[in-house]
Amino acid sequence: EHLKREDIELLGTEAGLHFLMNINTNLNRTKIMQIMENYGIGIYSTERYWILHEKCAENQILVGFSSIPSIDLEKAMISFNNALDEITR
Numbered sequence: 001e002h003l004k005r006e007d008i009e010l011l012g013t014e015a016g017l018h019f020l021m022n023i024n025t026n027l028n029r030t031k032i033m034q035i036m037e038n039y040g041i042g043i044y045s046t047e048r049y050w051i052l053h054e055k056c057a058e059n060q061i062l063v064g065f066s067s068i069p070s071i072d073l074e075k076a077m078i079s080f081n082n083a084l085d086e087i088t089r
Contacts, residue, residue: 002077007088017066025087028058032087039083
């Protein structure tokens, strides 16, 4: 519900404890990860999973949520959306 945004595309949401996200931004993955970290959110680049690293999309991240206690999920999603607001402006 918290990720119903037009500036992102979610992939693999049925996969279990992680999903891929394409973000509509001109920022590179290093800057995206830095902004997320500033909001206390750890995300991962998908670059290491690509055979041809240079083909990896700069705007694609891997989001895992298995270590977030359910009681903290609402607060985490607010922080996540605040970070996305900064990334997509």
